[in-house]
Amino acid sequence: MMPGASDALVLFGASGDLARRMLYPALQKMVARSRLDVPVIGVARSGWSDEQLRAHVRDSLAAHGGIDEAAWRKLAGLLRSVDGDYRDPATYERLRLALGSARRPLHYLAIPPGMFPLVIDGLAKTGCARHARVVAEKPFGRDLASAQALNDTLRRVFSENAIFRIDHYLGKETVLNLAYFRFANSILEPIWNRNYINSVQITMAEQFGIGSRGKLYEELGAVRDVVQNHMLQVLGMLAMEPPVGEGSAAQRDEKAKVFRAIRPLAPGDLVRGQYAGYREERDVDPQSRIETYAALRLHIDSWRWEGVPFLIRAGKCLAATATEVLVELRRPPQKVFAEARPARSNHVRFRLGPDRIAIGLGVRTKKPGPALVGEDVELYVCDEKQDGMSAYERLIGEAMQGDTTQFARSDAVEAAWRIFDPVLREDTPLYEYAPGSWGPAEADAIAAGSGGWRAPNLDEVCPPPQADQVRTTGSSRAADRTA
Numbered sequence: 001m002m003p004g005a006s007d008a009l010v011l012f013g014a015s016g017d018l019a020r021r022m023l024y025p026a027l028q029k030m031v032a033r034s035r036l037d038v039p040v041i042g043v044a045r046s047g048w049s050d051e052q053l054r055a056h057v058r059d060s061l062a063a064h065g066g067i068d069e070a071a072w073r074k075l076a077g078l079l080r081s082v083d084g085d086y087r088d089p090a091t092y093e094r095l096r097l098a099l100g101s102a103r104r105p106l107h108y109l110a111i112p113p114g115m116f117p118l119v120i121d122g123l124a125k126t127g128c129a130r131h132a133r134v135v136a137e138k139p140f141g142r143d144l145a146s147a148q149a150l151n152d153t154l155r156r157v158f159s160e161n162a163i164f165r166i167d168h169y170l171g172k173e174t175v176l177n178l179a180y181f182r183f184a185n186s187i188l189e190p191i192w193n194r195n196y197i198n199s200v201q202i203t204m205a206e207q208f209g210i211g212s213r214g215k216l217y218e219e220l221g222a223v224r225d226v227v228q229n230h231m232l233q234v235l236g237m238l239a240m241e242p243p244v245g246e247g248s249a250a251q252r253d254e255k256a257k258v259f260r261a262i263r264p265l266a267p268g269d270l271v272r273g274q275y276a277g278y279r280e281e282r283d284v285d286p287q288s289r290i291e292t293y294a295a296l297r298l299h300i301d302s303w304r305w306e307g308v309p310f311l312i313r314a315g316k317c318l319a320a321t322a323t324e325v326l327v328e329l330r331r332p333p334q335k336v337f338a339e340a341r342p343a344r345s346n347h348v349r350f351r352l353g354p355d356r357i358a359i360g361l362g363v364r365t366k367k368p369g370p371a372l373v374g375e376d377v378e379l380y381v382c383d384e385k386q387d388g389m390s391a392y393e394r395l396i397g398e399a400m401q402g403d404t405t406q407f408a409r410s411d412a413v414e415a416a417w418r419i420f421d422p423v424l425r426e427d428t429p430l431y432e433y434a435p436g437s438w439g440p441a442e443a444d445a446i447a448a449g450s451g452g453w454r455a456p457n458l459d460e461v462c463p464p465p466q467a468d469q470v471r472t473t474g475s476s477r478a479a480d481r482t483a
Helices: 017-032 050-063 069-078 089-099 113-125 144-155 173-184 214-239 248-261 391-401 410-424 441-450
Strands: 008-012 040-044 079-083 105-109 133-137 163-166 197-205 270-275 293-299 309-315 322-329 347-351 357-366 374-383 430-433 475-480
Touching: 008 017, 008 089, 017 050, 017 069, 017 391, 040 089, 050 069, 050 079, 069 079, 079 089, 089 113, 105 113, 105 391, 113 133, 113 144, 133 144, 133 391, 144 410, 163 391, 163 410, 173 214, 173 347, 173 357, 197 214, 197 441, 214 248, 214 270, 214 293, 214 309, 214 322, 214 410, 248 410, 270 441, 293 441, 309 441, 347 374, 430 441
Parallel strands: 008 040, 008 105, 040 079, 105 133, 133 163, 197 309, 270 430
Antiparallel strands: 197 322, 270 293, 293 309, 322 347, 347 357, 357 374, 374 475
């Protein structure tokens, strides 16, 4: 692959839902920030002319975020349409002509993975893959075997450093801040190990159901949709060793090591749930065995994390919408004060959205008064600043520059599937739960040995900074936290 930025963006699936909801708004923002000024070629079997593609994109922008007229005029001037069936070799010949003098295109495959072999073969036969990069939209397979087959398909034509397996979760500001906070500050490193940490909980809760995604969700379920990728990537950021060096390879090396160190899941370490009413949703099998909730316990066989359970739960129709990491610290080794030992130990908490970045430190402090009696208090900092950069805007820009840091590497993808393969091959029990709850009661057993699940702090607020606070560091306060 030639060095340098991509000089064209080719969007396969230009008429699809992902492009309409996510990609076109991201492209408009990139143009507004002067981060995109190369041809954007939409490929689809739509029968569209260039003008019809522009009309479709404008309608998409109006429905998803609004139109920035100045940016839209520039984006419209970049848009080109290539109409054709992915099975037809003539489609790729038309693409080659549309690329013109571009020699380092970025091909974005916003299409089902089953179509990848056809498209990649067509790109290779017409020379469109030479010196090019490719973005592969998730899911990266359904299990280990399909992930390996998908990787083989991609690597037949593209080198590993030209393949960008995109998981939009890795482009979120809140998730990037997790890794940055860990390694830009020395405060955590002395305690970030099995000697001081009792357990780690990662919760991704959504109050809403599947909406119009019934057909897709029936193919995935909660484990494949968010746990095996999004939640495991968060775990990797929490558990990986400090990268040696600043390059993308160093960070990806350390994350892959974590995934290789995680034991494959046993059936007893997974509880699956389905919210009451799911089977009545549109495009859902009335006898569906697909989970809308998953709770699991993972073990990392490494020097740093031996004996520390990593607990993950994710689900739809739960009591709140929040993504949070709670690192439970071990209790002090000796009781110094003559009071009942608190039910909870200290903790470090990261709120990863949906609408804020917050970092909390749970501690015991003395209650005012004559007695040496304590109370649980949380000190936290909340960043109320919004830069407006979406995950797709960030990641498309990085792919066009050839920066692979926030993209999954083939060995890490396969290592992740090895963790889940044993339970995906079995028909594990499925428990019903009430919408608005925290999932099935059977999931309590997963966290029982670690003091139980901790619900996200739903009372948390992000107040405006006061006159004596430094705006660039966010606002901070002490807040009571229910034990």
